[in-house]
Amino acid sequence: MSRLTSLSANAIRAMYGSETDQGLITLITIYDPITNVPAYRLADNYTGRLASVTTDQEIIYGVTSRSNEYSFLPMQITLPSENDTGLGQCNIVLNYALPEAIALIRSRLFKPTKVLIELVLSGSPNTVEVSFTDFSITSVGYSAQQITLNLEMVSLIREPFPCYNFTPGYFPGLF
Amino acid sequence: MAVIQWPSTLPQVPQKGFQETVGINIIRSATDAGPAKQRRRASRPNDMTLSFIMTTAQTQVLDDFIKTSLNGVYRFQFPHPRLLGTTIDARIVPGSGGEFFTLQYVAPGYWSTSLKMEIMP
Numbered sequence: 001m002s003r004l005t006s007l008s009a010n011a012i013r014a015m016y017g018s019e020t021d022q023g024l025i026t027l028i029t030i031y032d033p034i035t036n037v038p039a040y041r042l043a044d045n046y047t048g049r050l051a052s053v054t055t056d057q058e059i060i061y062g063v064t065s066r067s068n069e070y071s072f073l074p075m076q077i078t079l080p081s082e083n084d085t086g087l088g089q090c091n092i093v094l095n096y097a098l099p100e101a102i103a104l105i106r107s108r109l110f111k112p113t114k115v116l117i118e119l120v121l122s123g124s125p126n127t128v129e130v131s132f133t134d135f136s137i138t139s140v141g142y143s144a145q146q147i148t149l150n151l152e153m154v155s156l157i158r159e160p161f162p163c164y165n166f167t168p169g170y171f172p173g174l175f
Numbered sequence: 176m177a178v179i180q181w182p183s184t185l186p187q188v189p190q191k192g193f194q195e196t197v198g199i200n201i202i203r204s205a206t207d208a209g210p211a212k213q214r215r216r217a218s219r220p221n222d223m224t225l226s227f228i229m230t231t232a233q234t235q236v237l238d239d240f241i242k243t244s245l246n247g248v249y250r251f252q253f254p255h256p257r258l259l260g261t262t263i264d265a266r267i268v269p270g271s272g273g274e275f276f277t278l279q280y281v282a283p284g285y286w287s288t289s290l291k292m293e294i295m296p
Binding site: 017 | 177178209210211212213214215216217218249250264295296
């Protein structure tokens, strides 16, 4: 199904227009690998300050979508491409490596961790234009400057189906 | 800790000069033919370059304010030089070498002080 059929009229107008005040914002929800509830919400852009977490010492920018607050963190997202061998990898590069984040990665990411990627417009952040479900973090790399999350889907191509061969041993009635 | 205020003992308006850069963060993409496409990304901080005349004692207050109160990183409330009566959230933008302000001798006991600030959106 074409993506154009699932996008709102506002999004299509913004994409084709020569100028628009609508920005496309990617929302990332990372689930706790143990409890499977949303643990971290991040956005690659912001619409304003997040009042509930902004303190006198620190301003936190982000997006509020469907009553959930997504913190702004500069990042680059590579969506999966299609190639001959199946789906390509999806990568999220976070351009901000904190010691706390590294500790979190080392202590929590010991099994595939579910990630939800959604695209919204800055003018209507409550309307999800595109949603990518079923991604899991399968590996993480980090340096002093950035953290790279490698995301993969369960590859059905590699599943052994049908699991039986039609041999006389399994299906004698065929022969 | 409450929001840090610009010290009342320092000049509240830049006596020697003020420059402000106003903008919005947009993406502009050139097309093969026809007008370029452009879309808004987000708001961005406005930059201000301010020049003050300070006494020697005031330059020391500024030095302490940046090093002790701000630790070089915190934001503070500052009276906007253009919008009189409006207080803004500002941060001092250091130069590429980490320099926060420059002093230039004007007369005995007086210094021309210039620094760069950004207004937080």
